[in-house]
Amino acid sequence: MKIGIIGYGKMGQLFNRLFEKEGYDVMINDLKIKSISFKKLIKDSDYIMISASHDSSKKIINKLAKMSNNGNLNNKLIFDISTFKKELINYYNKFSSNVLLSSVHPLFGSGIKDPKKHYIAIIPISKNDGSKLVENLFSNIGFNTFYVDYKTHDEIIALTIGLSYIIGLSVNRILSFYDKNMVEKLSGTTFKYLKNHYLSILNDSSDFANYILKQQEVKDILKNYRKVLLELLNDKKRISTLNKIYLNYSEKEIKSAYNKMYRCIESY
Numbered sequence: 001m002k003i004g005i006i007g008y009g010k011m012g013q014l015f016n017r018l019f020e021k022e023g024y025d026v027m028i029n030d031l032k033i034k035s036i037s038f039k040k041l042i043k044d045s046d047y048i049m050i051s052a053s054h055d056s057s058k059k060i061i062n063k064l065a066k067m068s069n070n071g072n073l074n075n076k077l078i079f080d081i082s083t084f085k086k087e088l089i090n091y092y093n094k095f096s097s098n099v100l101l102s103s104v105h106p107l108f109g110s111g112i113k114d115p116k117k118h119y120i121a122i123i124p125i126s127k128n129d130g131s132k133l134v135e136n137l138f139s140n141i142g143f144n145t146f147y148v149d150y151k152t153h154d155e156i157i158a159l160t161i162g163l164s165y166i167i168g169l170s171v172n173r174i175l176s177f178y179d180k181n182m183v184e185k186l187s188g189t190t191f192k193y194l195k196n197h198y199l200s201i202l203n204d205s206s207d208f209a210n211y212i213l214k215q216q217e218v219k220d221i222l223k224n225y226r227k228v229l230l231e232l233l234n235d236k237k238r239i240s241t242l243n244k245i246y247l248n249y250s251e252k253e254i255k256s257a258y259n260k261m262y263r264c265i266e267s268y
Contacts, residue, residue: 004045007052008033010110018141050080054211057082065094074098077130085123085150092125100130115142123150158217165212166222168201193261
């Protein structure tokens with residue numbers, strides 16, 4: 001089977017390695033590197049994965065949708081790996097009925113080593129759904145897969161990814177006002193653990209961070225985050241807010257997280 005990857009960024013490179021390791025014939029199209037033409041990739045690929053920026057993905061999907069109406073994509077599977085899905089669904093609805101479609105979200109970055117420890121969310125496309133083929137593709141590599149509708153996906157991803165970026169970027173900004181060497185010397189275990197997060201966020205480009213933060217769902221999360229910060233700043237509301245936070249998890253969950261944090265720190 002031949003898999004075409006459109007876009008050869010960090011994730012494109014990761015999946016190229018993983019697909020080739022499984023014995024698939026992989027083709028790449030990316031204007032930034034020496035690669036095969038878009039036309040040849042489309043013609044020769046059985047599966048086509050779109051691994052580009054969100055804006056580029058919209059343009060590519062729209063272009064492919066137009067091509068599908070000429071019968072050029074019959075029986076091929078097309079899927080993207082974009083972070084948010086709402087805008088893409090409208091473009092997928094333009095495809096002819098002879099093309100199989102799906103959308104996936106790898107819930108990890110390009111630094112993974114063992115697929116068995118990671119998950120891929122599969123977002124079915126109601127029109128010409130090819131999600132079962134996508135599930136088989138990634139399950140065979142070793143990934144854990146599960147299904148979720150695009151509305152639920154985008155709502156929860158705005159929280160899990162959006163909040164991660166909000167916290168990581170805000171900590172980075174605050175630290176810019178302090179002596180980096182002295183912060184390092186005076187960091188306790190919790191802050192050392194946090195360091196992995198706020199620095200790893202910068203592994204992604206500022207363009208990608210901006211893409212995450214400009215989503216309306218993420219802006220809503222940011223407003224709620226600001227509300228909580230104001231509660232913690234307020235002497236009258238602080239105790240009530242702290243009580244709500246501490247009651248949200250069991251003692252068992254807290255102890256387990258604490259132990260995992262130390263195992264992570266001491267593994268350096």
